[in-house]
Amino acid sequence: MTRPEAVVFDIGNVLIEWQPEQFYDRAIGPEARARMFCEVDLHGMNEAVDRGAPFRETVYATAARYPAWEAEIRLWHDNWIEMATPAIPHSVRLLAALKARAIPVFALTNFGDDPFRIAEPHYPFLRDFDRTFVSGRLKVTKPDPAIYAAVEAETGLAPAALLFTDDRAENIDVARARGWATHHFDGPAGFAARLVREGILAEDEAA
Incomplete structure (x- = not known):
């Protein structure tokens, strides 16, 4: 061989x-995190970035489509390094x-x-x-x-x-x-x- x-x-x-759910558990609590991940395809958003979509624009556009979670979704960009750790x-x-x-x-x-x-x-x-x-x-x-x-x-x-x-x-x-x-x-x-x-x-x- x-x-x-x-x-x-x-x-x-x-x-x-790389455990985004753990970051959001700390940031907004497990119950709110579970609701947000159920309502918003955050991993799909991230996969688009992985395929070459612009980072800030993709996250912020997703946040704008979900006003109830806008501030929290923006954390995916604004606090990203705290997520990848x-x-x-x-x-x-x-x-x-x-x-x-x-x-x-x-x-x-x-x-x-x-x-x-x-x-x-x-x-x-x-x-x-x-x-x-x-x-x-x-x-x-x-x-x-x-x-x-x-x-x-x-x-x-x-x-x-x-x-x-x-x-x-x-x-x-x-x-x-x-x-x-x-x-x-x-x-x-x-x-x-x-x-x-x-x-x-x-x-x-x-x-």
Whole structure:
């Protein structure tokens, strides 16, 4: 079996926690949050941003359509960095260990272009990737096969040379169908163990 030559990271819930409901539970309380998420397709709004729609305009336009929730919806833009937090320290250490080993590391993420620019100063490790594939820039999101094809084309690596970790099974399934090595992320410890099994990192490097 071919050992992977490069590691591809998802970002949300792999390197940075992404749980908007938890943010709104803190901001407006669980009951109001549940009502708002029932009445407003906030995740659909965010998916539009991930596909390249302008961040502020998309959030504010959605807020304007729901006057009862206008101030709360605007928080998705105005307090976004408080929603995309915190970093997942062990995952960040794994990224650093791979870089120290000179293993190529790529990001493949459903992320709006503007939100990604906001995140970079707060999370300097986002600049550590050899290549970053951001859906908002490519105008296509996982699990569309086109975004995986873009990684293959731009890196010049065969599918079997790529080890991809993502927290969403549907994203993993498409990568696996293309021949990528995959790891369904359910915490950094499991991914660390996978990197050791693959011979990419030593146990002490993966700690």
